[in-house]
Amino acid sequence: MRPTDPFESAARSFPDVPAFVAGEVVVSYAQAWTRIKSIAALLHSLGVEDGETKIAVYSPNDIAAMMCVLAVLRAGAVWVPINARNSLTDNAAVMDGADCSILIAHSEFAERCLGQPELFPKIEMVITFDREVPGARFLDALLAEASERAPPKLRDIPERVSAILSTSGTTGVPKGVVWTDLVWETMIANFWVHMPCEARPVYLLAAPMTHAAGVLAFPLFAAGATVVVLPRPDPKALIDAIAAHRVTHLFLPPTAIYALLDHPDVRSIGYGSLRYFIYTAAPMAVEKLKQAIEVFGPVMTQLYGQAEAPAMGTFFGPAEHVEALSRGDNDKLWSCGRPCLLTGLDIHDQHGQSVPPLRLGEIVLRGNLISPYYYRDPEATAEVKRDGWHLTGDLGYRDEDGFVYIVDRKKDMIVSGGFNVYSAEVEKVILSHSGIRECAVIGVPDEKWGEAVKAIIEPNAGATIDPQEIIELCKARLGGVKAPKSVEVWSILPRNANGKVLKRQIRESYWSGRRRAI
Numbered sequence: 001m002r003p004t005d006p007f008e009s010a011a012r013s014f015p016d017v018p019a020f021v022a023g024e025v026v027v028s029y030a031q032a033w034t035r036i037k038s039i040a041a042l043l044h045s046l047g048v049e050d051g052e053t054k055i056a057v058y059s060p061n062d063i064a065a066m067m068c069v070l071a072v073l074r075a076g077a078v079w080v081p082i083n084a085r086n087s088l089t090d091n092a093a094v095m096d097g098a099d100c101s102i103l104i105a106h107s108e109f110a111e112r113c114l115g116q117p118e119l120f121p122k123i124e125m126v127i128t129f130d131r132e133v134p135g136a137r138f139l140d141a142l143l144a145e146a147s148e149r150a151p152p153k154l155r156d157i158p159e160r161v162s163a164i165l166s167t168s169g170t171t172g173v174p175k176g177v178v179w180t181d182l183v184w185e186t187m188i189a190n191f192w193v194h195m196p197c198e199a200r201p202v203y204l205l206a207a208p209m210t211h212a213a214g215v216l217a218f219p220l221f222a223a224g225a226t227v228v229v230l231p232r233p234d235p236k237a238l239i240d241a242i243a244a245h246r247v248t249h250l251f252l253p254p255t256a257i258y259a260l261l262d263h264p265d266v267r268s269i270g271y272g273s274l275r276y277f278i279y280t281a282a283p284m285a286v287e288k289l290k291q292a293i294e295v296f297g298p299v300m301t302q303l304y305g306q307a308e309a310p311a312m313g314t315f316f317g318p319a320e321h322v323e324a325l326s327r328g329d330n331d332k333l334w335s336c337g338r339p340c341l342l343t344g345l346d347i348h349d350q351h352g353q354s355v356p357p358l359r360l361g362e363i364v365l366r367g368n369l370i371s372p373y374y375y376r377d378p379e380a381t382a383e384v385k386r387d388g389w390h391l392t393g394d395l396g397y398r399d400e401d402g403f404v405y406i407v408d409r410k411k412d413m414i415v416s417g418g419f420n421v422y423s424a425e426v427e428k429v430i431l432s433h434s435g436i437r438e439c440a441v442i443g444v445p446d447e448k449w450g451e452a453v454k455a456i457i458e459p460n461a462g463a464t465i466d467p468q469e470i471i472e473l474c475k476a477r478l479g480g481v482k483a484p485k486s487v488e489v490w491s492i493l494p495r496n497a498n499g500k501v502l503k504r505q506i507r508e509s510y511w512s513g514r515r516r517a518i
Contacts, residue, residue, distance in 0.1 A: 001185040002154060003162055004074045006222035008033065014224035017200070020063040021245065022229040029224065032067055038143055039071035040151035046102070046125070050076035050152070051160040056095050056123075058082035058113070059106040061209050061231050064129045068104045068139075069214070076154045077102075079163045080176075081210035085419075087479045088112050090174075092119035094166040097174045098375060101125070107133045158182035164375050167307045167420070176375030177307040184218065186368040190312035190340040191219035195276050195301070201225035202273070203249040204241055206233040206256075207418070212280055212303075212311055213251050220249060235263035246273040253418025254284040255449050261291055274299045276318065280311065280418075285447065286333045290325060298322045304336035304404070308371040308390060312340045314404050335403040343369050344389075347398055352386050355397075360407060363396045364389040414443035414451050419481045421453050423503070426484065429477045430455055430470055435463035438493050440503045441484065444510040455484040456506055458493045465489050 010019070011033035019029040043055070055072045057079065059065035072079045080098045082091050084106075092113075095103065101124045103113060110128045113120055114135040126136040154160075163179040203220045205227050207213035217227050228245050230237050233256040241247060252260070257279060260266060277296050280303040284292075293300050302316035316337025324332035339345035346354050347361040355361040370390045373381040384391045393413075396406040414421040423441035430439045438458040443451030455474075459465045467487035474483035494502045 002181055003184040004070055010221050010224040017224050018226045020227050022063050036067050036071045036074055037151045040074040041149040042142055042146050043075040044152045048075050048077045053077045054080050054098050054100040055102045056080040056082050056100040057104050058109045060084045061229050063229055068129055074151055076152055078161050083210045085481055093174050098164045098176050107131045110136045165307045175377055175380055177371045178373055178375050182368050186342050187310045187312050188219040190342045193341045194315040197275055201248045202245050204228050204247045206230040207252055216251050235260045239265050243269040248273055248275045251278040254279055255417040258288055258448050271296045276301045286330050289333055302336055309365050309369050313343050313365055315340050335405050338402045343367050357398050357400050360397050363392045363394045414453055416449045416451050416453055421482045426482055429474050435460055435465055440501050440506050442507045452485040455487045457489050
């Protein structure tokens, strides 16, 4: 199955059904598919090679951008999603690492990229889809100039590379996670096995389309879902959209769910249309989870995955949430569910041996859901592959019922508001400040963000450090997601005999006595 097959099928079966809605804009499946095919044909005429040409799409949530993503995939090109919330230098590294030659962008981001061409040496063409920008090609103009052509005929090749998603190592160096058509197919099949829905879905896309929120739209296209697009997960806008469109499916990271629960209007409407309120990307506090079930009904659904195993590694369904709640089993509510039908999961010790229930080990996955390799990085690929298993880097255990619990991470990664933040990258920026001798960046427990980025700083002798200055420095260099939410100044940081800062010791002082260290 190709990633666009579900949408194409829906265009045949539900041509007049709205595929996308944003404010007053409504685009039917027939209208969307006509445009998607035209863009795909245009890209093919520009020399796009099946499974080879890498095309970045750089935009906030936008109907036109979603159609461009579908067109890239229909053309047989490789989609490289670009996070609109990242800094320009981060995104330049992603595009360069993935060998992107074409950039399709919202005008706001196209102007930024064109203003610093030295960051994008491999980009041969910039195309804007919303308006004309000097130095870029305008999509509508290109389509008007193009001769009428059909999109290319694509063979069904399960191992075809169709997307490269970006992750980062502990040093902050981007790695490209390769998705093949088979990865997409397995994710879509797992979705429908575990989340059947009798009524035609209405999906609210409010979290960034470059992450799980966008990817989860693909299986729903198969049922002719209407995708309601919001620019951001604003609580009031979410409430209004759920009521106005009778939303059945919604994904939000926990931090956005907390903001929604805190809004004074959250109880002003009924949520009877909801079937699945999906949360993933970070753990959700049990008390907040209970509150969510009380407010939204028996619809809360947890998925566990990572870029290397999209979304459907484990599944913790609405009925299981309700059952645990009715029994007063708070322990079960800490779980991320049981392995999905088409995903193999085990817990291994350091020697690669399976461990019994309740014993801590590394969560490992296998099956067609798993990315086969990192793009042009055989060493990194080898590090996460062992005897057919993918090593997730997450430490956890299973209970006697087969439910999986994530306890900690092997690597120094912080998940704040559903986004990965690597401490070494933030530390590098902080250490560029002339008044700082040493620093340690860690994740600390936070009710809103799950983990909040915190910097502990040791100043140079005689130096005075303004914490807000450090936060603003990081915001300017890395963006708001990666910048510390707080900064503390210590006279000296703990070190081992070799002089290395004992970051784990620092971190444990904030997580001591808590059930989870994540």
